[in-house]
Amino acid sequence: MKKLLLFAFASLIFASCGQQKPTKTIADLKAGIKGETTASAKYAAFAEKARLEGKDTVAKLFEAASKAESIHAANHTKALESLGEKMDDFKPEFQVKSTAENLQAAIDGESYEVNTMYPQFLADAKAEKVEKAEKSFNWAYETEKKHLAFYTKALAAVQAHKENTLPFNYAVCPVCGNTYDEATIPANCDFCGTSKDKFIKI
Numbered sequence: 178m179k180k181l182l183l184f185a186f187a188s189l190i191f192a193s194c195g196q197q198k199p200t201k202t203i204a205d206l207k208a209g210i211k212g213e214t215t216a217s218a219k220y221a222a223f224a225e226k227a228r229l230e231g232k233d234t235v236a237k238l239f240e241a242a243s244k245a246e247s248i249h250a251a252n253h254t255k256a257l258e259s260l261g262e263k264m265d266d267f268k269p270e271f272q273v274k275s276t277a278e279n280l281q282a283a284i285d286g287e288s289y290e291v292n293t294m295y296p297q298f299l300a301d302a303k304a305e306k307v308e309k310a311e312k313s314f315n316w317a318y319e320t321e322k323k324h325l326a327f328y329t330k331a332l333a334a335v336q337a338h339k340e341n342t343l344p345f346n347y348a349v350c351p352v353c354g355n356t357y358d359e360a361t362i363p364a365n366c367d368f369c370g371t372s373k374d375k376f377i378k379i
């Protein structure tokens with residue numbers, strides 16, 4: 178009886194503190210880590226394929242995006258661990274085809290993230306008031322919009338056999354993953370304010 182009363186008391190205290198786990202955000206962070214880790218590995222493989230096809234500018238774009246996605250995965254992981262949770266084991270799965278097909282697959286993946294995945298994740302993190310996750314999702318969301326634009330341009334260039342009109346170098350912000358064409362690097366990152374001296378040159 179004494180034990181039962183103690184348990185009831187503890188439950189009441191816990192409930193009154195509102196300490197409920199943000200279950201949707203935790204599931205979203207795990208899905209986000211899986212998506213970003215898979216995208217990073219996939220783009221690294223697509224970069225190798227582009228080099229084999231002699232499309233060096235496209236290879237550079239895939240390398241820059243691969244680095245950005247690994248930064249997003251790391252940020253999502255930190256947000257997940259701050260909630261006392263750990264990522265489950267998984268194996269990235271993807272297919273490597275021709276560079277034109279790989280670019281289309283990249284466009285499809287980024288479109289899903291921009292139009293469906295991140296808007297939902299952001300709404301969940303906002304509703305559950307998990308600021309760290311919201312920030313990480315937002316940095317990824319804004320970066321994926323840029324990746325989508327880069328890939329769309331690259332596919333058009335490949336289809337027109339004009340890969341040499343694409344940027345030759347990129348820079349990636351090590352804090353948020355924002356990805357820049359080397360011709361348009363600002364003094365500080367547009368998303369997180371990090372100085373350009375810290376950017377990773379690709």
Ligand SMILES: [Fe+2]
Pocket residue numbers: 216242245246287320321324325
């Ligand atoms: Fe991306």
Ligand SMILES: [Fe+2]
Pocket residue numbers: 350351352353354355366367368369370371
């Ligand atoms: Fe940044």
